Amino acid sequence: MSLDKNQVQHIATLARLRLAEGESAETVEKLSRIVDFVDQLSQAATDDVVPMAHPFNETQRLRADEVTETDDRDHFQENAPAVSDGLYLVPKVIE
Helix, strand or coil: CCCCCHHHHHHHHCCCCCCCCHHHHHHHHHHHHHHHHHHHHHHHCCCCCCCCCCCCCCCCCCCCCCCCCCCCCHHHHHCCCEEEECCCCCCCCCC
């Protein structure tokens, strides 16, 4: 499937690209080659190919679920202008 100049200009408009008159012919040729390649790929036999989420058949090594940070909330909230029950109080901005 080859593209024509009008189709490429429409694609450029949708992509918010401005093509100079000299770039038009080269762009038509390049995009047509890309579309032809995609058509060629779609003809490949994939009936026996099993879908996979990842190309490697390995499990992910996970780290131990341990607390590594200390709770400094009270220390940080000492600088806050208003705090209640461990929450920062802020002015209402939406009515």
